[in-house]
Amino acid sequence: MDRKLPTSAEPLLAELLEIIELSTPLSWETARVSVQSTVLTSMWSLSVVTGDGTTKPATLQKAFSPKLAEFRGACYEEGRGTWYSAAITLHKGGEPDVRLYYDEKPEWRRGAWPHPGTYVRDLEFFPRAEEHVPDWLREQVDLAAEAETSGWQNER
Secondary structure, three states, rough: OOOOHHHHHHHHHHHHHHHHHHOOOOOOOEEEEEEEOOOOEEEEEEEEEOOOOOOOEEEOOOHHHHHHHHHHHHHHHHHEEEOEEEEEEEEEOOEEEEEEOOOOOOOOOOOOOOOHHHHHHHHHHHHHHHHHHOOHHHHHHHHHHHHOOOOOOOOO
């Protein structure tokens, strides 16, 4: 991780890591979780490498989703915001590798990119100082403003 986790996030990360490990098959050697998240929507995938070198998808336990939201909130830094994507790698018997991306554009699956208003809402919950709003995020906020002024509404 590039930055030190806030103290309140450390136990939540430990719980997330435990959920990931409990979601893996007995034969796992490496588990990789990729996450994209906002306050309104999240997407993740878990893949495992087994002892014979085979990579296969796995399903995270239901407890992952609420714990992830709690963890993301605990990672908020005033004026800096919180992360939009994360990569977590576990190696059986080794230390976890946790990377939180606060400024990089999240890589949503094709067709899964959230409505620009999602990022506006996220910034309401996790405000950022102007100097901590990356270009891609600013573009999303501008697109949401354009959609609002043109009268286009996101049907729910």
